Amino acid sequence: MTVVAIIAAVLLVAAAVITSYRVLAGPSTLDRVVGIDSLMAISAAGLAVWAAYSNDTTVIPAIVALSIVGFLGSSAVTRFRVRDDR
Template identity: 80%
Template sequence: MTVVVLIAAVLLIASALLTSFRTLAGPSTLDRVVGLDSLVAIAASGLAVWAAFSDDTTVVPAIVALALVGFLGSAAVTRFRVRDDR
């Protein structure tokens, strides 16, 4: 199990670095919103991997809250961005 967690951690770190680069280099606001939403999903995935590794279920509400905040943030920014385009 330790090898699987180590591989998952390395892949999550690599994806977070690539997503951070894309977020910073994004030419538009919507590109940056997608990048930040991806970072929130990566953070939730990291918490899920930690919960599976440590057999600790107390982080599950944090995962749910993080997913909710990520969704609401993306929806709000997209809504205001669409309103500005009109």
């Protein structure tokens, strides 16, 4: 299980670095919003890997809260962005 957790952690860190580049270099606001939403999903996945590795279920509410905040944030930005385009 330790090897799987280490591989998952390395892949999540690599995904976070690549996504951070997209957030910093994104030419438009929507690129940055998608990047931040992806970082939220990567963070939730990292918490899930930690919960599986440590057999600690107390982080499950944090995963749910992070997912809800990420969804609501990207939905709100998209809604206001569509309204501004009209």
